Amino acid sequence: MVTEVPDSLTRHGLRETATLVVILAFVMNLLSRGIGETFAVFLLPIESEMGWSRTTLAGIYAIYMGAHGLAAVVIGWFVDRVGPRVVYTIGLLAYGLAFLLAQFGTEPWHFYLTTGVMAGIAMTAIGMTTATVLITRWYHGPRARQLSPAIGIAYSGMGAGVILWIPITNALIEMLGWRETYRTLGIILCVLAVIVYVLPWSKLQLTPLPMSRFGSVLGGSKDGHLRAALKTKMFWLLFVIMFITAVAMYLVGPQMVAYLVSVGFDSTVASLAFSINGFLTVFGIAGTGWLARYFGMKRVATISYAMSITAVILLACLTVLPVMALLALAILPLGLSQGARGPIVSVQASQAFSGQGLGAIYGAITMGVGLGGMSGAWLSGVFYDVTGGYVLSYSVSVVCALAGVGLFWMMREVPDR
Template structure:
């Protein structure tokens, strides 16, 4: 390979990474806006917090349960069809949400259609594409794509709050839906045949056979270990994050200040995921994951302490520590999966692993909402989060395959 060819290949790889980043930011940012819709929808409809958080649970469950089929669709039909279908589903769902009149319609539009759309746009296709273009810096590349979560949250959550305050939550949903639908046309026109080709040859790495398929992967311990990491982490994060805006409002902050704080967790998650990817390449998965989990505990502890010692300083502690750890395990899991299950079947394997994240987020958000209605407060949800974080740390240190790293190519 000539120097010019290598340079062109490197630029192409960066272009693919940028595309994955943008689509992931759009998908996850749109999904996280539900945190600022929670209070205004409840004020207009009078629905209980448990009812409203259950919509988010349906969204995350749909996201997770659709993941294997999203991976299968990627492997069979390619990224163009998958991405365009995801944009149409997500945008159409948000447009319908703006005109809903009953709870089941919110389940359908935001929960089901939103979950299916976001699953089709997020890290499942991104992981499969990136693993075809990156080798030595795979964890770092996965982290860059994963920072779309934070970037989307940073941009879309405060913008959505401004739209809600200006025109109401129904109009805000209409604007979001229209914007997502408009993005489908330029995405459809991209040169997907070249993008999907990749430049990294499939080869045997780690303990799993290249292209071995979903069923052989599911018979092994590494698959279920990664599934559990996603599940435990999602319960821990989403039992807190979904209600964090409402919690801060109840502690005396304005809705825009609360939304801004939540948005800034997205800012710091960008740095956190980049650092996580680089640290995993350098120091390994176990140490990196453990540090990120301890940051999550610190952020949750700051929210808990705020009830007895309210103050802006504790908001800063929450934003910094919870923010840098939010999504930080994602690059680690996607890198381990790409290492152990490298090959053209990675899409469906990683998609099925991601089911754990969707189910965990659904469980965490619903149980936290139920506990809030049951106890009249947030402490039980905070305790649930910390318990699952500790279990996640234990899993990393007891399963050998979670220390896997891709061998260095030439």
Template sequence: MPSPPEEPQPIPPGRAWLILGSAFLAFTVGASVMHSYTVFLLAYVADFGWSRAETSLAYSVGQLVGGFSAPFVGSMVDRLGTRRMVLLGGALLALGLVGSAAAQALWQVVFLYGVVMTFGANCVGLLVFVPLVSRLFVRRRGMAISVLQSANAFGRAASAPASQMLITGLGWRGAYLVAAAVAAAVLLPLAALFGRGGGGQGAAPAPGVAAPRHWTLAEAIHTPQFWLLFLVYMFTSIGSFLVSLHQIAFAVDVGFDPLYAAGVLGMGSFLATPGVIATGTLSDYIGREYSALLAYGISIVGVVCALAITGPGDHLLLWLHACFFGLTWGARGPAITAKTADLFPGPRLGTILGVITIGSGLGAALGSWAAGFVFDVTGSYRIAFLGSIAAYVCGSVAFWLLRRPPRLAVEAARG
């Protein structure tokens, strides 16, 4: 089996921070492109007359493709390195956006967004950057991953108002062409910053401390912690995507102006950047479990605020929903991802994380489609929002059960 291409000597701290900043920017671009679909959803409904469930199909397929392609992407980054993955991701995103601008049928949107752009976004996302960052910031892993994870929240926050303004001014086809130009202009040159020496070994173990086990995928799969992490990813995604994809549509349905709703929800989403960094950094000090439970609780409060909205006069409730839900959008990510790196360190972390991430894709696909289906059947998102709360509770329980470190079956038998 070939060795990972990015395993040079430890690099200077300044270079490590530059790599982290570059990863943040690349991830931001990919996240912005993918999250903008929440705004394009209403444009598709108005232009093509598709139902909410039909319009949600591309997003759901994207989550499935993102999840099931994760092991492949994780294995690719373990072998090809970050630079080549960013180049591939940037090219696919730009290609998918240009193609989407010319789409005329639902299957075209499903293929371009759900397959081409989703795979491209995976190539500039967590799966590519977490193994790199976790090796560079061993002792501050929670903080570093939280900074990286906050790019997802920042991209989500920026995408809603920016996309809405572009669609209003240029139409949804013109908006896609602008997004393609931005993605290509940022990602393709940025790949050069991830040179062959970009991986790094990270800090060495402290004197007197044994080096961590280098887990393989086969070993990890035989531990209960692996499957608990799978459930955590799945339940968290279900809870989040039962709400997030349809937030703007929900606000417009109850009477809010589309641009106003996009602005409020976008402003709330900007809180996710400090929220993600705070909870991820906090996990280094109070533990991953307590940090994640705090984030789950705040998200539930945000969903409850949405359930209480009855009309366009409930501005305060809309703001509270946007702030509480936005503050913790992705806030569990650093704790979950850092926990994965804590439990299963080694050069095969990308592959292990990729397989576990299938749970996230399954949950996101189910949540985003189910919310649209519930609306089509009941004319309301109430049941979907209640399901979100239930999923968050299940995720909390699964995360709490991760307190003990994993042991191989043979080690457990000897113990």
């Protein structure tokens, strides 16, 4: 849904509103990924009470990521037609309901449905699919060169969410237990849905978009826009990059707390390390937006992959040398590089496929993240149950990251429009 810029907005007002849009996207991403990543601290308490295998538990997160990916196209299509207000509100309510229901879980399928399917769809609704459409419609034309930093800042909300919600959730679990913690988080999300609904959306109305060369292929048809994009090399490179990178990262991330506990660190230190990783992610993701603008996406992406590979190798070394210094050396490059490819892909997609069908196209690209995250999370559980350790997961993660580097160098950069 695209509306004209309100006449009441002056040039200064437009600039202020564009800034508010980025802040809103940052906050929604803080909730989207931050709440979802609390699975890392719920894993061990649920495993302790239920006695389920790691594959079963990893399946919850895998379904969550799969639902996130599969819902992305529909969510993007929905954003194009009804706008972010409705999508954000419904997403928060669905997230809250998922957590409220999860507190009663006693069987694996209860969690597959609630914190898996429902939470995955909700996370997509309040995440970067909606944010990318919203931001792109404010940062084009004279503000096109600010698109990369704007998306980088919005994306960094994911890392900020981990910083905020992981320690809060860990503390709540220790005080209240995991069931009451799910209930508390569910109530918070439902309250936030009401707050988001009453925001001054009349000032946040979307501005008209220029049609890209891809969008004009079928005469500017909204429905044809996605079909035209699916025929391009650019779309499939972006999709596979998102998929293979997600596999690499989710072979490691969801079980990081459990891994650190297994090598000798206590749960508080493990949760703190996970939070610090999220803290560094804020700077890494936001910085990527700026660096890619000046040094090019291929160079910046290559450096970020090199940092991820280094971090995974250092994490694996904790098996034989579980000391704080080595943990710190691993967390630094992991945090600064985790999620760093996301803003680059978002900007390239926004520049290549700008138009009224951007939501559906970006949603289709985002399916790569969901399916890759699902595959990585599930494989990490299978590898653990089969080998009793994490070395295989970390080895495959490194191989996938190397593949991501190659894919980036196959892609042509799309200039600012």
